[in-house]
Amino acid sequence: MSDPKILLQQIIAGERHALARAITIVENELEGSSELLKSLDLQKAAPIVGITGPPGAGKSTLISSLISHLTSQGKKVAVIAVDPTSPFNFGSLLGDRLRMSEHFTNPNVFIRSLATRGSLGGLSAKTIEVSDVVRAAGFDLVIIETVGVGQSEVEIAGLADTTVLVLVPESGDEVQALKSGIMEIADIYVVNKSDRDGANTFVKNLLALAHPREGSNWIPRIIKTIATKKEGAEELYATILAHQEEAITNSRKAYLFSEKAWRLIQQARTKDLNKEDLRIQIANEILGGTFQLYIFVEVFIKKKD
Ligand SMILES: Nc1nc2c(ncn2[C@@H]2O[C@H](COP(=O)(O)OP(=O)(O)O)[C@@H](O)[C@H]2O)c(=O)[nH]1
């Protein structure tokens, strides 16, 4: 077993095989996993952008166009594709791989598919841990693709710094039905397939729905894209950056970390877990400059035992 500290240094230095090994260690809870997680510097890590939406909306294609834009600017980007179906269903993984194949040979791009295990909407505690390892590896941006199947959009919103909901012009009816749940979680709406009829009307309808989340001044933005032609990727990235600058406040950080802590602790089967307590404790530690997610979770679990 390699020393987690050395492995971490290699990851930060951009050694991709070290990153791949670290992900395997964390995914399979091999020896050193906990040490590795606890030594991650998550305050300075790359932001996570969650890209979610119904199957076929064009998420993978959009991510591919975003990667092209980012790498043309010399940026480093990682993609974690979360497959909500069985880990044995390689068909869907292969589809995403083929679509992204033009990026597989680029040293500034790291793509990893993640099978989900057990969690209701597809996002397990493992996804949090793996994405944190990737976040610490010197990328400018980490993108997580999740298929919208009800609960998972809401889960990605607790995991991602910025949540992008990808819809298509025909999503109008869905949006009416889903207004309260899914619509609440997006920081940025993308109307993809804008080469189709109805895109402008749909954008107008979305604009009427866009209002800030509770406790935030950020008003969700709406962006039209044609992912197959790489149109709109530049604007999408600029808007992601704007959201990072304007909306990621300390209270938002405390919210996100408490969502993650809750899920990690829940996985460790701790009872009597209160999210509001978690948020307050985490907010205090963030203010005091002492917060580290995995140390916090370990101490919390020990205290409860
Ligand atoms: N017309 C059109 N088709 C698109 C666009 N973006 C993606 N597609 C197509 O939509 C299908 C589903 O795309 P995919 O990226 O796999 O969607 P995902 O399931 O959300 O990841 C593919 O056949 C894409 O080529 C677009 O902007 N316009």
Ligand SMILES: [Mg+2]
């Ligand atoms: Mg996809």
